[in-house]
Structure formats: C-alpha cells, structure tokens
Amino acid sequence: MKPFKSAIAVAVLSAIALTGCSSSDSGDTAGAAIQCTPADGPVTLSFTSWIPGIEDVVDVWNKANPEIQVKVQTGPNGNSGTYQNFFNQLKAGNAPDLGQVEYDALPNFRVQDGLTNIAACQDVADAESTFIPWAWNQVSFGEENAAYGIPQDTGPMALFYRSDLFKKNNIAVPTTWEEFEKAAVEVRKTGSYITNFSQNDVNQFAGLVWQTGDTWFKNDGDKWNVALTGTGSTTVADYWQDLIDRDLVSSFPGWTSEWDNAYNTGKVWSWNSAVWGANSIASGAPDTAGNWSVAPMPQWKKDDNTSGNWGGSSTVVFNGSEHPYEATKFALWLNTSSESLTMLNESANLYPATTAGLDLPSLKEGVEFYGDQKIYDIFAASANQVSSTFVWGPTMTQTYNSVSDGFKAAVTGKGTLTDSLKSAQEATIKELKTQSIPVAE
C-alpha cells in the first residue's frame, strides 16, 4: 500500500502544479498603452515566424540596419504549436518582441492581453493607408486608434478550374453559384465531380461565408457576439448541403493523398481556393500541368463583384516588448517594402497585403502551370473585393473543431451543415463563458 500512496501523492502534487500554471487572465480586451519612442543605443529584437526562408529576408534588413538587429526564431506553424508557445512565453514573461500571428488567431491573443497596440507609433498611423482596407480591419478590429499588428499577407479567393475539361465537355465556366450548380449536374454526367467539399477545411467554408458579407463574430468593444448561423452562413451551408445530398460534389478530406489524387486524375474539376492554393494544385496534381485556369469566384447575384478570403497573417508586437518603436519599424519594412515582399513571395508564396504589393513584377507574369495565364491579375481584383465586415472570434481552435466535427458527420449523411453550425454556435458560446470572456446573447 505504501508505494501506492506515495505515488498518488506525487501525481496529485504535479496535477496541482499543472493547473497552477495553466490558469490565465482572460476577458481583458484592453491592449497595453505604450510609449512609442526610439531607444538610446543599438537594439536587438527577437522575431518568431514559421515562414520558410524568413532568415534570408531578415538578413537583408540586418545588413541595412546595424542599429536594429533582428534575431529569427522558428517553429512549426501557428496552430501546430507556435501559438501555444507564444502563450507559454507570455506567461513566463519571455515572449519574443515580434511574432507571426494569423488573422483568425489575433482575437485570441488580444483577449489574453498578449498584443501591444502599436497605433500610437506615428509610422504605423502613417502606413495605414498603404494596406488593403479589409486587411487593415483584421488587425485594427475595426476600431479607431487601434493596430494590434501589421498585415503581412492575405488569401483572396478565386475559382481554380480545369479549362481543358470544361471546354471539351462544352460546359460554360460558372460565374454565379446558380450556374455552378447547373454545371455540377453536367459534370456529374461525365462521371466526375465539379469540386470537392472538404470536411476539414472550415477556413475555406468561412471564406465562402465571408464572400456573402456576413461575419461569424462581432465585438462591440464590450461583449462578443457569436453569429455562426447568420443569413450568409446558412445560405452557404444550405447550398453545399444540397450539392452533397445530390452527390454532385465529392467529399475527400483536404490535403490528403486521395485528395491530391482526385485532382491529379481529373476526378475533380475545380477548387474554390485562395491565392496560395495555386501552388498546392501545381504540386498535388503535377500530371495536369497546363490544363488549369483561374476565374473569379462565382457570385450570389449576377454581375456582383464579391470575394472571400482564406488565410493570411500579420506581424504583431507582443505585450512586454521593450522596443515597440524599433519593432514596428522592422514590421513595416517587412510587410511593405517591395524588396521584402518580393522575397517573401518567392520563398513562401506570400501574397502581399498592401495595395502597391499587388503590382509586384513577380505577380504580373504568366504562370506555366495555368497555361501561362496571368492568374495574379484575377487575385488582385479579388483582393479588392473582399468584404471588411468579417471578424474572427477569440476561441477559433474550438470553433473550428466543433464545425469540422459536424461537417465530418454531415458528409456521411448524419445531420446537415446547418446543424453543424448550430451546434458549433452553442459550443462556442459555452467555451467563451468557460474562459470568462463576456458574451452577448
């Protein structure tokens, strides 16, 4: 009995130690007020980012700015561990000065009081107008005198499609969702699917909702409003549910080999995806090179010009950084200078969040995989059509999981997409309450 007792004692003690560490302050939505003044001497900043090749870009800055040296730290992409590391570091008081945070994770860092509001820095205020307005909205949360990061890249959406197959079968490339559904019927007659509904890409679904001008969250500065079941969301959900019910779309889980294979063998003909998806298809479906094209997203109303966004990230200054002035100087250079934007685009396919960045020479060229089409012209137009109203919530990891669980069930015939949104809505409200984040009901 004796060893057993001691063993329990040890286990209990460690459990206490653990809970002690994992409690956190939440609900505080106020960013730290800062003094944005230059330091007296040379400064060394730490910057955590998982962008492949970021070291080379930072080297360029370091050579030109001996007074502000930046040290790169790296790790897996945000949701795979780096965000958790940021939270741990914030708790331990050794967070890096700068970090990469995707738009959908910003609210989470904000409610945990992890971000510095850098709007007080004159450089930041001056730079606001160089960014695409909706991208700026993602970091300012639509508030005056607020900037919780510098927009880095965006993922405006469009329709990738197999131009050869559409042409061969005399099916017109759809410009509206109504036409898309009709084309889906035609494509199904050939034995293939017009597109794939990816059960695990909730982000893609959010992009489709984004196109309608709806949003999933609202924050009136005081309380969070959860709106996963708004009109836009339910319209999109019902539309895709109908396609799933009639077996007009396939439902391979995204980013798997069977998914790649479906595109590579021409079993699936199109993909509503973001600008960075251009590379995913090229690598996942190498046998179809030259047969793809890009068209604007299908519209809900004929002759409308709306678009959605899937992905994108920002460079933030973490709470506790002693050098916000220098940090914002670097962040602005990283995300606005054409030198840096070109390098980021070449090494990691980042698509700039500035208006001027859309005209980079490398984004004006034809792309071989797409039959030399100048596909980035389509995305540049799309980037300017994304609505500014979409807001992410502070518990996106949980929300994504809830929605994705429902989607997985829905594609196998259990429940519907709308049901998934409803249950995710309830789960999200519950999660917000658990974390003592104020919710409006």
Next chain:
Amino acid sequence: MNKQATSPSKPNSRRREPALTYSKARGPREQMLPRMGAMLIMAVFAFYFLIPIWWLFVSATKSKGDLTSTNPLWFSEFNFFENVGNVLTYRDGVFLRWIGNSLAYAGGGALIATVLAGMCGYALAKYSFKGRELIFNVILGGVLVPATALALPLFLMFSQVNATNTFWAVFLPSIVSPFGVYLTRIYAGSSVPDELMEAARLDGASEVRTFFSVSVKLMFPALVTVFLFQFVAIWNNFFLPLIMLRDEGNFPVTLGLYTWNSQINQIPELRMYVLVGALLSIIPLIIAFLFLQRFWRSGLGAGSVK
C-alpha cells in the same frame, strides 16, 4: 488404381491411412498446429507493424509526382538517392544538424541517465539507510507522471533562469530516468551478491570502485536495457523540445521534421523531404536496437533461469 481408396473424403480410408503415420509422428504433429497458429498470428502482426515502414521506404524512393499517382505500396521510378541528396543539402544541410542534435540529446542523455539510474538503483538495493523506502517510493511515483505533463512546468522553471531555447533545456530533463532507477534496483538486488561486495571491500576497494569495476559488470544487461529505453524515449520525445526550443540550430530531428511537415502548404516540396527524412531518422534507432539487443537478450535470459 482404386479411386475410392485414394479419395480422402471416404471415411474408411481416412481412418486407416493416417493411423499409420499418426503413431510415428505423434510428437511433432501435435505441436505443429499450435506452432503454425502462433507463427500465423506473429506473421499477421509483423505485417501490420511493418507495412507503414514499407510504405515509408517505397514512398521515399519515388519522385514527387509519382508519390500520389502510383501504387503506394510498390516502387515506380527509383529516385531514392536523389531524394536523400535533396534532404541532406536542403537549407545548408540543416537535416544533418538535426540528426546530430538528436544523437547528442539521446546518446549523451541516455548515457548519463543510465549511470545516474544505475548508481541510484544500486544504492537503494544494496545499502540500508533511513528513508530508503521513501526515496524509492517517490521515484516510483515519478514513473507514473508522464513526461508530457512535466514539459510546461519545466518551461516555466527554465524561463526563471533564462535557460529556455538552449541545448541544456532539453538535455538536463533527459538525464533522469525513474523507470531506470526502478529497474536497476530490482536487478541489482538479485544479481549483485552481498558476498562479492564484501570480498571487494576486504581487498581494499572503495565503494565507488566496487560499483564501477564489479557491480556494473553484473548489472550490465539491466544497464543496457535502461540505456536503450532512455535512448528511444529521448529520441522520440517531441513535446519538450517543441515547448523549449525556438532556434532551428538546436532542434532534434523529430521537431525539425514536424516543422517541415507543418509548412507543406506553403512549400509542397517539403512533403517529399519529410518522408525521406522520417525514413533516415529511424536508422539510428534500428542500429541502436540491433547493436544492443544481444546484451538485452542475455539479460532477460539470465533473469529467467535464476
């Protein structure tokens, strides 16, 4: 020839003919069935466990395009060496550095952990002192606490002394092995005779010398087991490095591959590198097992005849 006599389905022939051989081959035949059954079950499990490795090996020999478009369990165009070359030279050979780091963490950590655990287990088994059982029980409690649960508290502790993101942040926690203490205590208790220690003392050897020159040899099979377990545990420990390390130069190979894998959406070429890298990263483990398993086997055997 009589058709009826040769047909095995006829009851009379079935009863007579085997009866002859039955008495002769009674022993082996009775053991044949269970043996075949055991072999079959083992073959099924071996197949089950080996098929992912087979898939990994086959995939690592393919070009990027063939990976998705050809049979996943059979070869197409053989590109293995080209793939390996690509992985080893990508970003100035960062992969080799990760392998080196893993060897340093796992090899060095396991070695020190084995020495510490061996000394501790030996002391607990062979010396009687006050609080001996208490110490042993606390250590035994340590076996129950998963390493993953300790990662975050360790991070906060290392933060206090500004030692996160260093080699030591991963190395120091790796050199303790509660399980090793447990195992060596049990083993030392049964394999190191008190008389031998007495003899060594009478010959004038100090306690430390007795341990290193006499007892260690007797405990060797257990120490090899501890080393092997700890080596594998450190090699596969992913969570601690994930939380502690930010500098790519300090990453062990598990974390490095994970980082690559999480960037596949941005750089699709990495998918191939992750596959080949995963295959290369299990080679040191296989070598460690093949090299050390003979000690291990003799150890288990020694225990069973006692």
